[in-house]
């Protein structure tokens with residue numbers, strides 16, 4: 001049986017990868033961090049699957065990664081673990097660098113030392129392009145605008161170095177923004193769909209956002225996971241941009257969500273400087289030609305389908321909340 005080890009397995013993309021690898025017949029080992037509160041919600045639907053095993057560890061702790069790699073010797077290692085919130089990286093830069101950058105070296109060193117034939121892929125980020133204008137592809141120069149992006153860039157180059165120095169099968173998945181009903185609630189798309197559905201049911205009055213002029217390339221986490229699966233299973237390791245090739249502003253996203261719910265976003269959204277970043281990334285839009293051509297990947301979800309699925313899921317959540325509130 002093929003084995004895969006996934007870090008960040010309790011996160012959004014990690015959980016979609018679990019679904020994907022289980023459906024392909026893999027034995028899936030997932031790394032989870034010890035937490036006093038439950039952090040495995042995204043895996044609830046698949047928790048009882050005998051082919052899923054969660055292990056405690058932390059990518060910032062080399063010994064935990066090295067021990068697990070030495071014991072499991074997985075065929076594949078997918079690194080999704082990170083401090084993934086760009087704005088928060090301005091508050092906790094040193095931790096972010098460890099968790100999102102230096103940690104990649106922990107993974108690579110663990111593989112080199114204990115299981116050199118394990119294939120590796122890390123979630124790299126379009127944030128690395130920063131202020132370089134779109135469209136962005138594998139040749140676009142980097143100009144990171146946060147320590148999060150600086151950390152991702154360090155991890156990106158570490159992967160290339162281990163490929164060149166040790167001939168390891170390691171790749172970068174340069175992911176543009178990735179969304180779904182399982183997206184964390186402090187990222188802007190989910191923050192909007194969650195708030196709009198709650199406002200619709202009278203559970204909330206206002207939504208406070210930061211820079212609504214920022215433009216992003218939003219894909220569904222299902223499609224991102226499919227792309228990662230193809231890259232790590234390709235015969236040659238390489239670096240690929242993953243995105244929809246379509247760009248929308250935060251304002252456009254909010255306008256669409258509120259209008260689908262029969263509301264005008266202008267009546268409910270206010271700006272709060274708390275959500276501004278010290279240095280912003282204005283516009284990200286992928287040119288995913290390389291992955292389409294080399295690996296035959298193309299996204300299943302359109303932008304509108306992604307928005308519809310997120311609204312439908314958050315409406316169910318809001319309805320449950322309302323039911324509980326009305327019966328108190």
Ligand code: GDD
Pocket residue numbers: 084085086087124125126127175176177178186187188189191208209210211212214215216250275276277280281284
């Ligand atoms: N989070 C957040 N909250 N963002 C806001 C808000 C708000 O209230 N208001 C406006 N924004 C703007 C941000 O300033 C940013 O320009 C844009 O919305 C998207 O913010 P996020 O959803 O937080 O995502 P991100 O683009 O910063 O980073 C995400 O995508 C990267 C790939 O490009 C994360 O998933 C990263 O981990 C990932 O690498």
